[in-house]
Amino acid sequence: MGIAERKSRERAGREERIVAAARAVAESEGWDAVTIRRLAKEIEYSQPILYSHFANRDAIVAAVAVEGFKELATVLREAAGAANGKRESLMDVAMAYFAFALSRPALYEAMFILPTQLQFAEAETRSELRAGFDAIAAAVSPFCADVEIVTETFWAALHGLAELERSGRIRPGMRDKRIALVVQAIVDAGSNAPMRG
Amino acid sequence: MGIAERKSRERAGREERIVAAARAVAESEGWDAVTIRRLAKEIEYSQPILYSHFANRDAIVAAVAVEGFKELATVLREAAGAANGKRESLMDVAMAYFAFALSRPALYEAMFILPTQLQFAEAETRSELRAGFDAIAAAVSPFCADVEIVTETFWAALHGLAELERSGRIRPGMRDKRIALVVQAIVDAGSNAPMRG
DNA sequence: ATACAAAAACTAGCACTGCTAGGTAAAATG
DNA sequence: CATTTTACCTAGCAGTGCTAGTTTTTGTAT
Numbered sequence: 247m248g249i250a251e252r253k254s255r256e257r258a259g260r261e262e263r264i265v266a267a268a269r270a271v272a273e274s275e276g277w278d279a280v281t282i283r284r285l286a287k288e289i290e291y292s293q294p295i296l297y298s299h300f301a302n303r304d305a306i307v308a309a310v311a312v313e314g315f316k317e318l319a320t321v322l323r324e325a326a327g328a329a330n331g332k333r334e335s336l337m338d339v340a341m342a343y344f345a346f347a348l349s350r351p352a353l354y355e356a357m358f359i360l361p362t363q364l365q366f367a368e369a370e371t372r373s374e375l376r377a378g379f380d381a382i383a384a385a386v387s388p389f390c391a392d393v394e395i396v397t398e399t400f401w402a403a404l405h406g407l408a409e410l411e412r413s414g415r416i417r418p419g420m421r422d423k424r425i426a427l428v429v430q431a432i433v434d435a436g437s438n439a440p441m442r443g
Numbered sequence: 444m445g446i447a448e449r450k451s452r453e454r455a456g457r458e459e460r461i462v463a464a465a466r467a468v469a470e471s472e473g474w475d476a477v478t479i480r481r482l483a484k485e486i487e488y489s490q491p492i493l494y495s496h497f498a499n500r501d502a503i504v505a506a507v508a509v510e511g512f513k514e515l516a517t518v519l520r521e522a523a524g525a526a527n528g529k530r531e532s533l534m535d536v537a538m539a540y541f542a543f544a545l546s547r548p549a550l551y552e553a554m555f556i557l558p559t560q561l562q563f564a565e566a567e568t569r570s571e572l573r574a575g576f577d578a579i580a581a582a583v584s585p586f587c588a589d590v591e592i593v594t595e596t597f598w599a600a601l602h603g604l605a606e607l608e609r610s611g612r613i614r615p616g617m618r619d620k621r622i623a624l625v626v627q628a629i630v631d632a633g634s635n636a637p638m639r640g
Numbered sequence: 641a642t643a644c645a646a647a648a649a650c651t652a653g654c655a656c657t658g659c660t661a662g663g664t665a666a667a668a669t670g
Numbered sequence: 671c672a673t674t675t676t677a678c679c680t681a682g683c684a685g686t687g688c689t690a691g692t693t694t695t696t697g698t699a700t
Contacts, residue, residue: 253676253677282659283658292678293660293679294659298677302659358610359556395617398613399604399621402603402604403600403625405607406602407596407603409599410595415555417591424599427593428600434628478686478687491649491688499687500686
């Protein structure tokens with residue numbers, strides 16, 4: 247039964263094209279430009295076809311977000327692996343996270359700002375988000391006892407810095423100094439806490 | 444010519460009612476429910492009236508955001524003033540910020556997530572945002588030399604923690620530990636940096 | 641008081657959105 | 671080749687932000 251497989255392949259291919267189109271349009275014209283009609287035009291099918299692949303528009307955004315989580319995890323792992331020392335590794339992870347967030351703003355938006363509801367029901371999303379989290383945790387772990395807490399806080403600080411800079415709330419010029427401050431805080435958390443306890 | 448004044452007063456009152464309605468609907472049903480038709484119904488006028496007060500829907504959201512910036516500044520100033528020691532003051536500011544963000548999610552959304560374009564052209568918004576920033580800066584200043592940088596980073600960390608928790612990315616239970624970690628980082632930044640320099 | 645001018649508010653409608661029902665063309669099966 | 675199933679599209683609904691054109695209300699002057 248090669249026919250069913252061919253059809254399945256074609257469907258999967260079209261689904262990828264939808265997600266790719268959504269991402270491309272969002273990145274070049276913003277998420278407001280990502281309408282069902284626009285995506286239908288991009289893939290050269292009628293609108294209802296999209297609803298045979300995704301339940302609604304949010305599900306398409308969520309699919310883009312899942313792609314983003316995969317890529318973020320890869321980027322962070324590579325950044326952590328390339329460095330020599332523990333401190334360099336942490337700094338590289340921070341810089342890589344920032345570069346990711348600012349170079350793909352629409353993708354980052356899909357991951358952390360837009361839907362925030364459906365995408366966490368899917369198991370795949372959870373695991374991919376976890377992969378990125380683990381990459382950060384690996385870089386953080388040499389400096390602290392309670393890895394989970396420190397990773398969450400480190401991540402939140404990077405996320406907050408990226409968001410406030412992206413929306414023009416804080417000065418764009420001092421980026422590296424702020425990141426250095428966050429990294430230093432993690433390093434200090436490792437050297438201070440044990441001394442006290 | 445008391446007539447013109449009366450009319451001006453009535454207009455201002457109606458404008459306040461529009462903003463209040465937008466905020467109330469957003470807080471109880473989410474920003475998606477805040478449509479022009481819905482607000483018109485709430486204030487018992489026709490839709491075009493709203494456009495004699497605001498250029499478009501985003502301007503209404505921005506007006507709500509401005510209210511939020513004023514209230515945030517007040518909340519942070521009170522928190523900083525009530526505490527005794529420098530460290531308590533910093534911790535209280537952090538807790539107050541968090542309480543603000545989580546207790547008025549729709550308001551916080553208007554301030555930091557939704558429009559992010561128009562509202563910073565207005566001078567009023569800038570000054571109110573600055574007021575909140577200054578309140579944080581006052582609590583941070585005893586612990587560092589470069590107040591601006593540290594304040595930006597401290598604020599970003601709080602914002603990131605609030606956002607990630609609000610969207611369910613990090614565990615809700617460990618909130619206080621993460622906040623304590625951020626506060627400790629600021630305190631350490633003050634005790635470490637001078638020793639090195 | 642009444643006719644008039646000006647201001648204020650409303651009705652109706654446009655172009656767009658997400659989404660869907662119902663009919664049509666294409667393709668696989670006997 | 672006929673039939674059934676699958677795939678797909680056209681057309682349309684209800685709702686959105688926003689606006690043109692008209693009507694009502696209000697204040698002014700005779």
